[in-house]
Amino acid sequence: MDLTYSPEERAFQVEVRTFLAEQLPADLSEKVRTGAELTKSDHDRWHAALNAKGWLATTWPRGFGGPGWTPVQRHIFEEECCRAFAPRIVPFGLHMLGPVLIEFGTPDQQQAYLPRILSGADWWCQGYSEPGAGSDLASLKTRAVRDGDSYVVNGQKTWTTLGQYANRIFCLVRTSAEGKPQQGISFLLVDLDTPGIEMRPIRLIEGGCEVNEVFFTDVRVPVTNLVGAENQGWTIAKFLLTHERTNIAGLGFSIQAFEQLRSFARRRRANGKRLVDDPLFAARLSEIEIDLEAMKITNLRMLAEARKTGAPGPESSMLKIKGTQIRQVLNDLARRALGPAAVPFPSEVLGGNAALVPPDQAMNAARYFNNRKLSIFGGSNEIQRNILAKAKLGL
């Protein structure tokens, strides 16, 4: 038993900290710290800085332009980035499509797309969910019908995060109605400039527009844009979801949220005492601190396991469930910590001398509402429980 990083891992941690101290632009970390919306150029700027260091495609092997990190190194990198309030790496091209192309793509597809993901020339978004296919993803209805050298795509995708910044979308489409629903799905790359595509923003509960719905009407897509074989899409989708789940515990975000909340609660005075001196608040803060400390070890244990077996197993579903529960409790506490100061609408938050709370607390209510999504996306926590019941418990 050894709960500490190896000397090499500690040296790597120092290297990451040094890089972040030197290369993370102060205006970006301030935006992340205060929960301000990041523009496309904010993301592009940070991606470019990471790419210059060779640290952008953290999950890719060395031969494809990744750093060739171990799972532990990736974890250290993510934790340090959170600690420094770096923007999170936009996952759709880098953590989702990239690994799919490396695993299932043709050499032509790899050469055409991977460098453009690294350079920022392409911004990918995800076309998985549909209005009628959420948790039951395999029931998706967006059809791709073969016509000569093209597929003709008709249907509707939804919950497409940051689609407003994207120029391409990877989609799951139905190419066959035969057999089980899972057997007729294909994985298709689509240029968003193709005629017949319309993207509309979806306004979310807290007022922001980070997700979109995408409509496809007779959209012609070259058959060379098919990844893997026709009707192999479900295999690819499952592969991708496993990758999506590896960092979905969001441990770094929880550590960050806990530290911000603790520090605020020591400074905040309410009803004659510091917030942290209210025993009920202190008890809730301490309970979630304990859960978080346990979660850190659970995460390291699973990293150690993945280091041996090479791939995240069904245990990643456990990280997703517990990790999102902890984040949501922290978001809840942070909202409640503000009392009446939580009420201003996000765009009405008072600044300067009129501010009700420090800038890094001002979005707590909005963040609480927005992060109710955590237990829904990436396979809802109920779907994760189904996976675990079957794959881990044999029920």
Added chain:
Amino acid sequence: MDFEPTEERRLLAETLARFLAAEYSIEHRNSVAYSEPFHDPVKWRALADLGVLHALAAPADGGMGGAGFDIATVFETLGAALCPEPFLGALLSVRLLAAAGCDLAPLLSGQIRYAAAVGETDAPYDPAEIGCEAHRGRNGWVLHGRKSVVYGGASAERLVIAARADGGALALWEVAASDARISGYGMIDGGNAAEVFLDGTPAAMILPEAGAALQDALDHGALALCAEAVGAMDTAQAMLLDYLQTRRQFGRPIGSFQALQHRMVDLTIEIEQARSITILAAGNMGTDRQTRTVSMAKNLVGRMAKLVAEELIQMHGGIAMTWEYPASHFAKRLVMIDHQLGDTDFHLHRVMAEHMRPGNGPSSG
């Protein structure tokens, strides 16, 4: 970073588990755990011969272990088999006697059974509230007061007692059990405890300033209880999973019902969390984070053990309400562990205290 046990600890766990499987069938366990002397003195000696007590003490004190992970290994294995032997009292005594520089050989060999009398009716968990006093009599020190719920106290031959020297500093005393008035009893989940009445009981002072040693012993005891709970939760989980797969209602295994599947998954996740926090605590023994991480562990384990116990009964249904079915005894142990050496609320207060300390952290903003 490495979560594999050392070869020595793996062997210790295997040897102990094999012994317990052979010698403590649930029928035998229940027959000794619930009737006087509430453990099996013959098998206790055999466990000592196996070196289980030696694993609780550091080499410098004549043992062969004593580190956080040694203690966790022993108690996790004991917990998995629901072993009713008075190891907790032995562990507390080991820590206290070692701090006092006493010879541990008679204890470690199993020759003499020790128990540690720390808690009192008005001071169940916090040693700072201890009221028992020692005074100088004509023939040396004598003790006055009552020690309450002394684990293993009914079967102990010698007692290590925490009391205030002349009403002042907390000190440690050694007493022959035959010199005190001891009222022993069986516990609801098996094993024994005792009320110890000290009415001018002759005692030998073994450590004059014992505040730090007491806290350290209680930390180690709490760690042991966490590990014991993790072991018991593992067995409970396996028992429940097996039942879900074999028990049929409505023409199918009840484990095919999603209402039960999801709860079983949640239990499994919480058990892993309990295991993780126990690993964290074990790894921090001997560091300046020892007391706080142990409190974190005891709080989380207390919450999870109760959840596992209640779900173990509910998801089994009526069968787990019976004395005959082993799950009921695991459920009792899992709940009652929270009553020993600080419950979830007591330990939560200790975790909270660091946050509530005045002047801690940034002062403006």
